[in-house]
Amino acid sequence: MVDPAARMSELRDLLHFHGYRYYVLSSPLITDAEYDALYNELVELEKAHPDLITPDSPTQRSGNDLSEEFAKVRHVAPILSLANGYSVEDVRAWEERTLKLLPSGTILSYTLEPKLDGLTVVLTYENGVLVQAATRGNGEVGDDVTPNIRTIRTVPLRIPAHANGMTAPERLVVRGEVMYLKRDFEALNARQIEAGLPPFINARNAASGALKQKDSRITASRPLTAYVYQVVASSGIMLDKQWDMLEYLGNMGFLIAPGAAYYPTLEQIEAEIPKWEANRDALDYEIDGVVIKVNDLRIAAELGVVGKDPRGALAYKFPAREGSTKLLRAVFTVGRTGRVIPNAQLEPVFIGGITVSNATLHNFDYVKALDVRVGDTVVVKRMGDVIPNVVGVIAGARTGSETAITPPEHCPYCDTRIVHPEDAVDYYCPNVRCPERVYRQVEFFVSRGALDIDGLGAQTVKTLIEKGFISDEADLFDLAEKRDQLLELEGFAEKKVDKLLTGIQAAKERPLARVITALGIEGVGSTIAADLAVHFGSLDAIQNASAEELNEVEGIGEVLAGGIRAWFDDPFHSGIVGKLRERGVNMQGAPRERAGDSLEGKTFVLTGTLPTLTREQATDLIESHGGKVVSSVSKKTSFVLMGDSPGSKAEKAAKLSVPILSEADFRALLGIE
DNA sequence: CACCCTCGAGTTCC
């Protein structure tokens, strides 16, 4: 057991240091989530050991952003923070605590608002005119940033004398949040890059930096947005329900967070929270949770404050999806095409519910653009909620012992000299017999997108190669003769072997387009393979076609035509094709079965999970009715077929006003059950 | 010659 007093002292030091980096220098070394974790740990320890609380503890002051350059403003009322919850249980416990403090029989209703991830500001209006704007500071005293705030378009410089049939109060103090909308932040970063400046890593920090500019002209050039969500103080009679207040503020010309709503019961709130979380990425703005507030402001006021958190509200925080960690090592993977991809091995970090220890670095241009080095502390984000991505480097954490990540000179698997085609971004291992390339190719050959061989996964492929059963994908079709030897392998029981052999046998009858895809010709995926199959009708015809003839196919230009020709000309590849032909793999095209042509000329984009159809079934249905499935939404897309938890495509469809279909709509369109 | 559209390749974790 660690001595609590020692740990508390350590935490105080850490928090002071990081608080200074964050608030004063606007150059943090750790993420908000990490800061919060340290802070919460200290709060917990102080709760357990109240006697050990010191006056200089950061919890007694809640940070300090009082940089010297700005005039100080004392807030008319403390700008409070919020208690946090992380689960349904936390929400229920909060309601229970709240009800206990109120006369029995009290019925509460609530508002639910997004928890905007920006910087709190306090705006003061006198006789309808914006006279002062301040940062939150330590909650008591903040920085006067009036000239900077005035540059923000969404902050009204003047509010009307009347709204909702009431006279506006002479003096009105409101609280809001300043932030970058996602698209504005992206545009800002595009400009930065264009100007040869490093992009901002984090929208929140960037907004902080923009607000703390001494020269407000710089702030004016930054596309900030401000939302308002609370009345801090008011000289006249104000409304006594949070929901009415939000509407009133909206009518006065303030920007109110879209989606905020009133709910009579907590059950409804509980049902809404997962929707917010699922929809998080589709929003224009960053949120790190939602805020539940007691709608009756008088009751909320009665409930009072515990510490610096009002009892009448709870911030429900979503799991962090961003974290920082150390880049331990760079490794280079070689794909089936020979492309060399740099990957980052990371010190494991818990982000969004999983532990991340690897992340792709995409390519060496990306590495150079980020200037990321081995030993760096990097910011990792789970893009689209799934794939971890290194999005930035915390340059302030450098020690000088970091080493650059450069392309390897030789393939890590076969030692062949790596090549770098002119004008290309990627580096390649040019050896078609490279063991890693062969392994990856076999893996691709049997995968769902290609021949889809049942019972054959990555591990089995590896074992078969290692034990000498196969040396390329064509050898798979000889395995039936080696059934007895296969059974001797560890982990290859009768059932498994027979499933495998049946799967391989069935794969011989796959349609031509799949066979072409499975060959793994660079640049030839399922679509181009299907075009080739239709145009030439057999693999022999394709193999014998000249580059000029290949070029005649719609969608195949000079580059691809040359690439395909060169692929077949390589003896290693033509050898494999020959073996496949000998073993009886289908090499003839067959006209596609048509169920109808009602979707002729229509293009579809699929997103989300459909209630009953799988992606493949939906694709089949569309294609057998003459339609086409494409991967990204554009103006030309006819329909977006949307299921549960859709990705960003749904948003884009809405923007381009492409009609969105549910599975039911889709079935109706086809006239099927 | 710019653009836009589309395709393909590779990616993480459980």
Add this chain to the structure above:
DNA sequence: CTCGAGGGTG
């Protein structure tokens, strides 16, 4: 989901 790059179009 992202990014690079090929292909086609205005």
